[in-house]
Amino acid sequence: xxxxxxxxxxxxxxxxxxxxxxxxxxxxxxxxxxxxxxxxxxxxxxxxxxxxxxxxxxxxxxxxxxxxxxxxxxxxxxxxxxxxxxxxxxxxxxxxxxxxxxxxxxxxxxxxxxxxxxxxxxxxxxxxxxxxxxxxxxxxxxxxxxxxxxxxxxxxxxxxxxxxxxxxxxxxxxxxxxxxxxxxxxxxxxxxxxxxxxxxxxxxxxxxxxxxxxxxxxxxxxxxxxxxxxxxxxxxxxxxxx
Numbered sequence: 001x002x003x004x005x006x007x008x009x010x011x012x013x014x015x016x017x018x019x020x021x022x023x024x025x026x027x028x029x030x031x032x033x034x035x036x037x038x039x040x041x042x043x044x045x046x047x048x049x050x051x052x053x054x055x056x057x058x059x060x061x062x063x064x065x066x067x068x069x070x071x072x073x074x075x076x077x078x079x080x081x082x083x084x085x086x087x088x089x090x091x092x093x094x095x096x097x098x099x100x101x102x103x104x105x106x107x108x109x110x111x112x113x114x115x116x117x118x119x120x121x122x123x124x125x126x127x128x129x130x131x132x133x134x135x136x137x138x139x140x141x142x143x144x145x146x147x148x149x150x151x152x153x154x155x156x157x158x159x160x161x162x163x164x165x166x167x168x169x170x171x172x173x174x175x176x177x178x179x180x181x182x183x184x185x186x187x188x189x190x191x192x193x194x195x196x197x198x199x200x201x202x203x204x205x206x207x208x209x210x211x212x213x214x215x216x217x218x219x220x221x222x223x224x225x226x227x228x229x230x231x232x233x234x235x236x237x238x239x240x241x242x
Contacts, residue, residue, distance in 0.1 A: 005215060005218060005219070006051055006052055006054070006057045006059075007057075007058070008058065008059065008218040008219065009058045009062075009218065009221075010058050010059050010061070010062025010063070010066075010217065010218060011062075011216075011217050011218065011220070011221050011222075011225045011226050011229060012062060012066060012226055012229055012230070013062075014062065014065040014066040014068075014069045015065065015069055016065055017029055017030065017064060017065045017068035017069065017074075018068075019061075019064070021055075022100065024077055024078045024093065025075050025076065025077045025078070025096075025097050025100055026055045026064070026075070026076045026077075026078075027073060027074065027075055027076075027100075027101075027104070028061075028064030028065060028067065028068045028073070028074040028076065029068055029073060029106070030068045030069070030070070030071045030072060030073060031071075032071070033106065034073070034105070034106040034107065034108070035105070035106060035107055035108035035109075036071055036072060036073045036106060036107055036108060037071070037072050037073075037107075037108055037111035037112070037113075037136070037237075037240035037241065038072060038073040038074070038075065038101040038102075038104075038107045038108070038111065038112050038113075039067055039072055039073075039074050039075070039112070039113045039114065039115055039236065039240075040074075040075045040076075040077070040094060040097045040098050040101065040112070040113075040114045040115070041060060041063050041064060041067075041074055041075070041076045041115050041117075042077070042079070042094055042114060042115065042116045042117065042120040042123060043055075043057075043060050043076070043079060043117055043118075043120060044117045044118030044119045044120055045079050045086075045087075045090055045118075045119045045120050053078055053080070054076075054078065054079070055076050055077075055078050058218070059217060059218045060076055062217075063076075063115070064076055066229070066233060067233065070233070070237055072237070072240065073101060073104065073106055073107050075097040075098070075100060075101050076097075077093050077094060077096070077097040078093075079093055079094075079120070087122060087123070087154065087155065087158050088155065090120075090123065091123055091126055091157075091158075094114070094123060095126075098112060098114070102134065109134060110133075110134045111134070111136055111240050111241075112134050112135060112136060112240075113135065113136050113137040113138060113139065113172075113236055113239060113240055114127060114135070114138055114139070115138075115139040115140070115141070115236065116138070116139065116140045116141070116143055117140075117141050117142070117143070118141075118142055118143065118144060118214070118215075119143075119144045120143070121140045121143025121144045121145050121160065122144060122145070122146075122147065122154070122158040122159075122160065123158065124138060124140060124143070124145070124160040124163070124174075125157050125158055125159060125160045125162065125163040126157060126163075127172070128160060128163040128164065128171060128172075128202070129157075129163045131170070131171060131172050135172045136172065136239045136240050136242070137172050137173050137174070137175065137236055137239030137240065138172050138173070138174045138175070139174070139175040139176075139177075139232060139235075139236045140174065140175070140176050140177070141177040141217070141232060142177060142178070142179045142182060142186065142212075142214045142215065142216070143176070143186075143189075143190065144186050144189055145160050145161060145189040145190055145192070145193040146159060146160070146161055146189040146192065146193070147159065148185055149185075160193060161189075161192055161193050161196055164193070164196045164197055164199075164200045164202060165200065171202055171203075172203075172239075173202075173203035173204070173205060173239055174197070174202060174203065174204055174205070175205045175207065175232050175235040175236050175239075176190070176194065176204055176205070176206055176207070177206075177207040177208075177209065177228060177232050178190055178206065178207070178208050178209065179209050179212040179213055179214055179216050180208065180209060180210035180211055180212055181211060181212060181213045181214075182213070182214050183214050186214060194206075205235045207228050207231045207232045207235070208228075209224055209225060209228040210224070211224055212224065212225055212228065216228070217229050
């Protein structure tokens with residue numbers, strides 16, 4: 001994507017939301033007292049060592065504003081990792097961000113979802129194997145759904161495909177956004193995961209972006225991209241408000 005990716009503007013232009021910084025977690029806040037549903041937005045990992053704090057990227061600030069505009073409190077944790085070896089630390093920070101939301105009086109603690117991007121898709125395994133009762137849904141946008149072959153061995157808990165063998169009727173639905181011009185190594189993991197999810201009965205809501213690249217929501221400023229982001233947002237909102 002190039003080093004300028006983190007400076008690239010989001011494909012939508014939602015009204016800015018108030019943002020509170022709580023240590024390593026930013027909260028994007030809707031209007032009104034609540035209690036509101038909430039989403040943890042999990043930015044892509046691992047990342048380049050010289051990348052700025054992802055909480056300040058226009059892309060993720062855009063997602064925070066997009067959801068806050070629909071009455072959702074968003075937690076965006078900083079996940080400064082550069083190696084698959086750090087995934088355990090990342091997983092703990094994501095769980096901590098969910099706990100932070102649930103303890104906030106502005107949040108309905110029984111209506112939470114998580115939205116994973118790119119390499120953070122590896123974290124889906126934890127939430128598919130043992131979903132908490134308050135988890136209303138999951139979303140994943142151009143996710144990596146299996147460790148790449150050139151990586152060193154990765155803890156099996158970060159193999160979402162393997163987690164599907166435990167899926168039952170109580171598992172949370174997944175909103176999965178697929179880019180048609182995806183990187184081949186990512187496409188193969190998504191295809192394998194989608195086929196297995198269908199076999200094991202995981203509820204899937206698919207959003208396809210036929211002409212979109214990995215990172216289409218920043219790189220491809222087209223009506224197709226904008227429609228896909230809105231479709232994924234609306235599908236996740238439907239799970240939060242059901």
